[in-house]
Amino acid sequence: MSRPESSSKLIAPEDVDLGVEVGGVAMDNPVMLASGTAGYGPELADVLDLGVLGGFVTKGIATYPWEGNAPPRIAETQAGMLNAIGLQNVGLDSFLTDKVPFLQELRARGVKVVVNIIGKTVEEYHEVARGLRGCDAVDALELNISCPNIKEGGIAFGTEPCAAGEVTAATVEGSDKPVWVKLSPNVADIASMGVACEKAGATGLSVINTLLGMAIDLETRRPLLSIGAGGLSGPAIKPVALRMVWQVSQACSIPVIGIGGIWNAKDALEFMVCGASAIQIGTANFVNPNTALEVVEGMRQWCAERGVSRIVDLVGTLDRS
Amino acid sequence: MRDSLSRVVENRDLGSGIYLLRLRDPALLEERVEPGTFVMLATAPGLSPLVRRPFSVQRVQGDVYDVLYRVVGEGTELMSKVQVGQEMRSLGPLGTHFALPAPDETAILLGGGVGIPPMVALADSLEQAGHRDWHAFVGVGTAAEAGCWVGFEDPYEGTEGAHRIHHATMDGSLGFHGHVVAAWQDWWQANPLPGDKLRLYGCGPLVMLQAIARLAEERELRCQISVETVMGCGVGICMGCVIENADAQDPELYREMSPYDRWLLVCRKGPVFDAAAVVLEGGSLH
Secondary structure (H helix, E strand, O other): OOOOOEOOOOOOHHHOEOOEEEOOEEEOOOEEEOOOOOOOOHHHHOOOOHHHOOEEEOOOEOOOOEOOOOOOOEEEEOOEEEEOOOOOEOOHHHHHHHHHHHHHHHHHOOOEEEEEEOOOOHHHHHHHHHHOOOOOOOOEEEEEOOOOOOOOOHHHHHHOHHHHHHHHHHHHHHOOOOEEEEEOOOOOOHHHHHHHHHHOOOOEEEEOOOEEEEOEEOOOOEEOEOOEEEEEEOHHHHHHHHHHHHHHHHHOOOOEEEEOOOOOHHHHHHHHHOOEEEEEEOOHHHHOOOHHHHHHHHHHHHHHHOOEOEHHHHOOOOOOO | OEEEEEEEEEEEEEEOOEEEEEEEOOOHHHOOOOOOOEEEEOOOOOOOOOOOEEEEOOEEEOOEEEEEEEOOOHHHHHHOOOOOOOEEEEEEEEOOOOOOOOOOOEEEEEEEHHHHHHHHHHHHHHHHOOOOOEEEEEEEOOHHHHOOOOOOOOOOOOOOOOOOEEEEEOOOOOOEEOOHHHHHHHHHHHOOOOHHHEEEEEEOOHHHHHHHHHHHHHHOOEEEEEOOOOOOOOOOOOOOOEEEEHHHHOHHHHHHOOHHHOEEEHHHHOOEEEHHHEOOOOOOOO
């Protein structure tokens, strides 16, 4: 079947325009690395040429350093993994001094830098946003309101539309950059969460964070994670993520960034067809650090073979007729 | 480190669930493989198991490296079925390594079960460095199992320098009857070297590392251990493989340190640590 965005003209892969504009950030291609799956950059630079990325999202940053949870912090499940890292992070001051120089270099290579920010109160989110004002290494903020591992506060921001709106507004107010909000899937109606964040001034929605899950050892009858439950990620969650990206993109007018079990270019393109303007790769980085490179090349190839000259033309083209 | 493909040249069943996997990978081996470092191997293609598993490198010969592993779960079970000629996704070499002793120190190598291969790597390095003053204590369940952990040949077998490799078995069927740490203590009593002329190295089950670390502390011995935790990525991005920083146990040091440094990444700061630098007691490790 012929699609409106396709032409029968043969396109060379290098002529495919992968450029996208996402919530106030123009990127060379739609592929980003997800927060908490690529450190602050240097960790992965030995094995992946980060210059291939459209964008890079840092590990979550709080006003002060967090120590994270006791081990065991991860457990493998069928086609997925659970984590309960607890947002161990270096804190804002150390981020600005020690981590920003590398990100500045990355940005100079054309990769957009998004800083994921975390907090336990509305004031803390606001404080991090203010602390990053004027930092020219940063293109946008991504608000983590959904990390399910923190017992105090975090979960509430991600599950109540009013609380999500409040923390979004406080961050937008404190910041001079576009603010994206990363939504939790552990809610009854994710679309209403997206709507609340959009109303509060968010310019993009990252969909989805991890799904709360659990794994146990039958013999010892103990949970495999120290804190009991954790966040499920990986290919196992892709169908849930795809459904939520579609729902949020239908309900909201700001761009959606698709996240959840993306393993290859086909997965990434499916998210775009369901309404994502860009995508983030997470757990796949642990398994194959070159996934992002393969996704960028695979997208280009797929588009070329089908005569799609601009990848933006694919966004939200799901046919439900 | 290199994200690579290693080709299987041998995957031999040695008995007792122990296998010798030999992998050809010139690209990965461009970097020198130090004793104690590891590689992450995809034990099977596809999504199960999902993440690669860490394995210490026992020996490198030319463009081939050896991994000695024991079948303990789904991943290693699938790995035991890997055929010669197949390729496995690999990442390495990774992590910190054992530091060689000073010329006048006697190196004591303590290896238990899957902790034996890194000690083989260390013994090889000592020999290459011309440091002949070492003794290895190898702890296994039975004499039959002892023969399956290949690679620990005594280079001085039949010469005056022989008997540098001492076995300890839980059933007493070979060498010392009991734990490997007890075997070493027994030997030390018979060969009373001064503590400041000893350098301890250990790798094995948690209880064994705990025993080594306690002894090292009591007797003020210099000691490095290699620890194992559940690992996701091997390069410090998943932050799953942590162990507690010993400084965090000291209230004064804890007040001064960044909370970020309470938990150390085993894949980046380890797997080889000074025994006094990490917390092995208290149940946060399984």
